[in-house]
Amino acid sequence: MQTIDLSKLSAAELQAELQRRKKEEKEARQRLQKEFVTDKDAFVSHAVSKFKQLQKELAELKEFTIREANKLYERMYKMEGKEPKEVNSFSLKSENDEMRVTVDRQERFEFTEQATVHISAIKEIFKEKFASRNKGMYNLLDGLLIRGSKGEYDPKLLAKARVQIRDLGDEKLIEEFDKLEDCQRVVGSALYCRVYVRNAQRQWTDVSLQFSSL
Numbered sequence: 287m288q289t290i291d292l293s294k295l296s297a298a299e300l301q302a303e304l305q306r307r308k309k310e311e312k313e314a315r316q317r318l319q320k321e322f323v324t325d326k327d328a329f330v331s332h333a334v335s336k337f338k339q340l341q342k343e344l345a346e347l348k349e350f351t352i353r354e355a356n357k358l359y360e361r362m363y364k365m366e367g368k369e370p371k372e373v374n375s376f377s378l379k380s381e382n383d384e385m386r387v388t389v390d391r392q393e394r395f396e397f398t399e400q401a402t403v404h405i406s407a408i409k410e411i412f413k414e415k416f417a418s419r420n421k422g423m424y425n426l427l428d429g430l431l432i433r434g435s436k437g438e439y440d441p442k443l444l445a446k447a448r449v450q451i452r453d454l455g456d457e458k459l460i461e462e463f464d465k466l467e468d469c470q471r472v473v474g475s476a477l478y479c480r481v482y483v484r485n486a487q488r489q490w491t492d493v494s495l496q497f498s499s500l
Contacts, residue, residue: 344495351479355389386482386490394474401469407462 295303358378363370377388397405451459482490494500 348479351387351481352389352477355387355479359389384484388480388482390478390480391475392478393472394476395470396473397466398469398471401466404462404466404469408459408466411456411459411462 355376355378359376360370374391375388377386379386447463451463481493483493485491492499
């Protein structure tokens with residue numbers, strides 16, 4: 287493109303040239319913005335589509351793995367003329383002892399209404415112990431040790447805390463945690479399957495499908 291010597295232009299021509307350049311810059315920005323939006327939408331659409339596809343495939347893989355593992359587990363007993371035992375977990379290993387598939391049934395718990403009484407008591411004990419000396423520590427205990435990801439008190443987290451509380455030797459806390467444990471009830475169960483392989487050290491390693499491990 288030919289360069290224009292602005293010093294040789296009249297005031298009107300200079301104004302027109304500046305307007306032309308301004309228009310060109312605006313069009314260039316709009317073009318870049320349009321290209322960005324096009325590329326962004328294409329990327330998001332592709333990523334979402336791929337995730338949905340893999341989610342469907344993983345769901346089918348889980349269903350297949352659990353179904354076929356259960357069939358083989360039952361066959362293992364029936365070959366010996368025995369009824370399969372009901373268990374919460376079992377594993378099937380390859381004959382060369384290099385691979386293993388494990389199926390787990392885990393119960394889901396929730397707290398009864400009475401649990402709030404003991405949770406409040408636990409909070410008060412923590413408050414007495416830490417709030418005056420270190421409010422940040424108290425908030426940490428209440429926010430991380432007790433609360434689950436949904437902002438509710440998580441039975442699993444409290445069960446873990448109960449073990450650590452016994453190490454502290456505080457009788458009041460131990461008593462409240464014991465009472466709290468009695469306020470749990472089973473609300474269902476979930477099935478999981480995991481796959482393991484031997485590493486170079488002959489240890490079992492999990493073949494994880496979680497993004498954090500990839």
